[in-house]
């Protein structure tokens with residue numbers, strides 16, 4: 001039996017996450033931020049996990065989206081999600097900034113869960129439907145789905161970096177992952193480097209022929225291309241013009257003691273985000289006397305994430321220790337230089353925070369894109385505010401007018417933070433105008449329509465163009 005969805009998103013998570021028995025809240029992360037507005041504007045269904053273990057729910061509608069839950073048992077959450085996805089692939093694909101775990105038990109669970117997602121997608125998709133599979137948790141789904149449903153147009157988008165051979169080759173199941181991805185008609189990456197790593201690896205490891213970014217796989221053509229993801233610029237730009245958001249931004253500054261400079265970090269509490277490096281730099285600026293007590297406050301919002309994975313537990317301890325030390329050494333009664341919040345916030349509260357911040361500090365050690373940087377830009381129609389941005393975030397390819405930094409270089413980071421705090425309004429406006437131009441014209445709708453147009457218009461490659 002065939003399903004009825006002619007457009008289907010397949011992602012590890014649904015856009016909402018289960019809280020208790022009855023309530024839902026927005027799921028964490030950039031994938032949901034980007035895909036939710038795209039889905040709200042299209043007819044289709046979204047297939048994914050509810051974030052709770054052992055729960056079997058019927059399909060339901062939520063905020064204009066049709067959602068189809070895929071169940072995961074407690075053991076699968078541990079082995080497939082926390083294990084292979086987040087203790088093997090996540091660190092490997094992010095430059096091995098933490099040591100990946102290689103375990104056959106985790107791999108078996110990854111394969112089994114990918115198979116479940118592929119079957120659920122095969123059941124839900126209408127004949128000839130477009131199925132768009134998302135991210136590193138589901139890299140085997142394209143090939144599994146093609147086997148079950150060769151009539152479908154299958155796209156895949158990787159939200160995180162795709163590593164070079166020197167790193168990818170560590171993976172004991174490297175060929176299986178490549179073959180899984182090659183089940184798609186179009187494989188999308190954040191940066192051109194990811195696409196060329198993938199083409200090169202397909203050639204070297206699987207001996208496939210290609211013509212530029214098109215790979216010949218079992219008589220089909222698979223295209224690999226970069227599609228830099230983005231944010232809903234229009235929605236954020238509107239939101240921050242609301243008087244209640246502006247009022248809230250003022251209130252936040254007042255609650256912080258109306259310092260001259262408010263610096264802000266907003267991240268999942270992830271070791272790839274360089275939170276420790278930015279706090280170290282800020283702490284040293286206080287130690288050096290470059291920032292006077294009370295002159296600047298650093299607000300660090302760190303959303304809880306993957307809390308049962310060891311590396312994340314360790315990171316939380318490290319960050320909280322560092323925050324405690326800096327506040328202990330430089331705080332006074334009732335006022336502390338770092339305001340640390342281990343919580344999730346609504347879109348509106350985040351927008352108010354972005355408006356309240358003079359300097360947005362985004363310093364990942366490696367990041368597929370980083371939507372926080374683009375959200376900040378979308379919120380600053382007043383042309384004030386400075387963006388300090390790591391050159392190792394995908395967003396750095398586009399946001400060239402940010403204060404670009406190497407987050408491993410603490411002195412460089414300190415200089416960039418000071419330069420951002422001391423820049424004249426004229427310089428800030430010049431930079432922000434150019435940043436906004438980029439994000440306004442390359443918003444999330446453009447990202448989705450570029451990808452889907454490329455997927456639907458895919459053509460084959462002529463035999464004589466191929467290189468081995």
Ligand code: ADP
Nearest residue numbers: 029030031033267268303343344345370371372
């Ligand atoms: P990642 O996908 O690795 O989490 P991104 O920067 O691309 O990183 O996306 C993070 C998304 O999560 C952004 O849309 C951001 O607004 C949102 N977010 C981050 N921290 C919070 C928080 N504390 N509460 C709510 N949303 C958050």
Ligand code: F6P
Nearest residue numbers: 013028029030031135159160305
């Ligand atoms: O690409 C970013 C991403 O890894 C998504 O795939 C993921 O859904 C999100 O961040 C949040 O992580 P998690 O789903 O593990 O909470």
